[in-house]
Amino acid sequence: MTREAYAFWLRSPGEGEIRPVRLADPGEDEVLVRTRFTGVSRGTETLVFAGRVPADQYAVMRAPFQEGDFPAPVKYGYLNVGVVEEGPAELRGRTVFCLHPHQTAYVVPASAVVPVPDAVPPARAVLAGTVETAVNALWDAAPLVGDRVTVVGAGMVGCCVAAVLARFPGVRVQLVDTDPARADVAAALGVDFAPPEEAAGGRDLVVHASATAAGLQRSLDLLVPEGTVVELSWYGDRPVELALGGVFHSGRLTIRGSQVGTVSPARRDRRSYADRLAIALDLLADPAFDALITGESRFVELPDVLTRLTSGELPALCHLIAYDGE
Helix, strand or coil: CEEEEEEEEEEECCEEEEEEEEEECCCCCEEEEEEEEEEEEHHHHHHHHCCCCCHHHCCCCCCCCCEECCCCCEECCCCEEEEEEECCCCCCCCEEEECCCCECEEEEEHHHEEECCCCCCHHHHCCHHHHHHHHHHHHHHCCCCCCEEEEECCCHHHHHHHHHHCCCCCCEEEEECCCCCHHHHHHHHCCEEECHHHCCCCEEEEEECCCCHHHHHHHHHCEEEEEEEEECCCCCCCCCCCCCCCHHHHCCCEEEECCCCCCCCCCCCCCCHHHHHHHHHHHCCCHHHHHHEEEEEEHHHHHHHHHHHHHCCCCCCEEEEECCCC
């Protein structure tokens, strides 16, 4: 027996559409999930929507249940929360998170879904994939008690990093962004805020997530000697220019890349992908994360939503897509 669902596809760069999808019955050790919410990961998904994934990154940037290929047509996305309608008894009726594209229902291996803790509302749980990125970045960064830490770039990833860092003992966190409206988000997360020109210097660690050359340069400028910038930005096909003729060498500064596609080497021998995602979901019991969900639309509106997010007409951190009634 087959049944029909609907999925969002990028037909060509800058043009999205809703397409019907045929679902087979779930097999042994598979689940049928009915989607309740997805989240638009604004930075990565708008680069995909605009067709700006570099050709040499096509394989690296594939989402777990992506269909099609970059630049298009492609079905992309990875922040999905739904309810298991069919599958193993221990999962039936459970709210689960899955790294699945925007689609009204889907069949995946049972191992691909992670139950959402009862303390985490389903809408907030769409942030799990981004909080997982923050967890991995902080495994890479390894902040110490009492460190002075700045996060440059108050987008979805940067705010998740700041939110997790705010729970570290003795760590004073400053969130830096060019948008003064992000001060309210910083306050909700329990961290300080500053525009780039007023950011505090002498930082032991800076996490950069603005996806701009100016942001990365400012991150280096804020470090103490032998300090480290952990680079979380993804620039797509854009070149990045830095001025490294100043204190970069004399200060023995470090720029370290971090990417969620692999578990940090600091934890790889004792933490799996599933462990990392479960940690992220546990952290989302904190209602402070609600400040990162800044808009909501219905699934049928998603092609227009991504157009507006990509153009900047619709500002957002995480834009929530609701599926009830579709």
